[in-house]
Amino acid sequence: GQQLNQSPQSMFIQEGEDVSMNCTSSSIFNTWLWYKQEPGEGPVLLIALYKAGELTSNGRLTAQFGITRKDSFLNISASIPSDVGIYFCAGLLSGTYKYIFGTGTRLKVLA
Amino acid sequence: NAGVTQTPKFQVLKTGQSMTLQCAQDMNHEYMSWYRQDPGMGLRLIHYSVGAGITDQGEVPNGYNVSRSTTEDFPLRLLSAAPSQTSVYFCASSYFGQGLRATNEKLFFGSGTQLSVL
Numbered sequence A: 001g002q003q004l005n006q007s008p009q010s011m012f013i014q015e016g017e018d019v020s021m022n023c024t025s026s027s028i029f030n031t032w033l034w035y036k037q038e039p040g041e042g043p044v045l046l047i048a049l050y051k052a053g054e055l056t057s058n059g060r061l062t063a064q065f066g067i068t069r070k071d072s073f074l075n076i077s078a079s080i081p082s083d084v085g086i087y088f089c090a091g092l093l094s095g096t097y098k099y100i101f102g103t104g105t106r107l108k109v110l111a
Numbered sequence B: 001n002a003g004v005t006q007t008p009k010f011q012v013l014k015t016g017q018s019m020t021l022q023c024a025q026d027m028n029h030e031y032m033s034w035y036r037q038d039p040g041m042g043l044r045l046i047h048y049s050v051g052a053g054i055t056d057q058g059e060v061p062n063g064y065n066v067s068r069s070t071t072e073d074f075p076l077r078l079l080s081a082a083p084s085q086t087s088v089y090f091c092a093s094s095y096f097g098q099g100l101r102a103t104n105e106k107l108f109f110g111s112g113t114q115l116s117v118l
Helices: none
Strands: A005-007 A010-014 A019-024 A029-037 A044-049 A055-058 A061-065 A071-076 A085-093 A099-101 A105-110 B004-007 B010-013 B019-025 B031-037 B043-051 B054-057 B064-066 B076-078 B087-094 B113-117
Touching: A010 A019, A019 A085, A029 A061, A029 A071, A044 A055, A044 A061, A044 A071, A071 A085, A099 B043, B004 B087, B010 B019, B019 B031, B019 B087, B043 B064
Parallel strands: A010 A105, B010 B113
Antiparallel strands: A005 A019, A019 A071, A029 A044, A029 A085, A055 A061, A061 A071, A085 A099, A085 A105, B004 B019, B019 B076, B031 B043, B031 B087, B043 B054, B064 B076, B087 B113
């Protein structure tokens, strides 16, 4: 089936540092969504992107829809302890009604 | 505003038993879908629906049935549970504008059902 390559798989960072993660694929997507998931909960939507090249911010989070429509990036600036969790990308596969998810980036913030 | 509601929260089954996971949304979303989440594998699409009476298969449909008789409800049925179906199951819904042209679609998730098959 379709796959989204998400990296890094996990990262430890110091509080106050910036974080970057990305999702790439050989397929084309019409929408990119970025989620955060905490233990025992469902994914919570952080940012939605709808056009190639689009750059969107939500507080300290910034995400971009890649120009080729095959990738997307999420940046978190000045990380804080409550940023801990698993971050997922999801892409709406072009020509379908199928959202495909990345395998997640586990973020751990050291105070 | 309840959003997407899943029941039950936890379930233990024996191999061969059947059960239905319930999902309801109160946002009048056309699109509803089921995912399973396994460690290290992200979320994988099981089945989805773009409206009442319309369903289609996702990446991992085998062993699961769905139906969509109303806009609000999208139950997932396991006809004969197997240990390989031990997982966390999430239901999600979305508004879908202009067919496949994304304009404001956002996928909202329920809180999940943790299923163990012994």
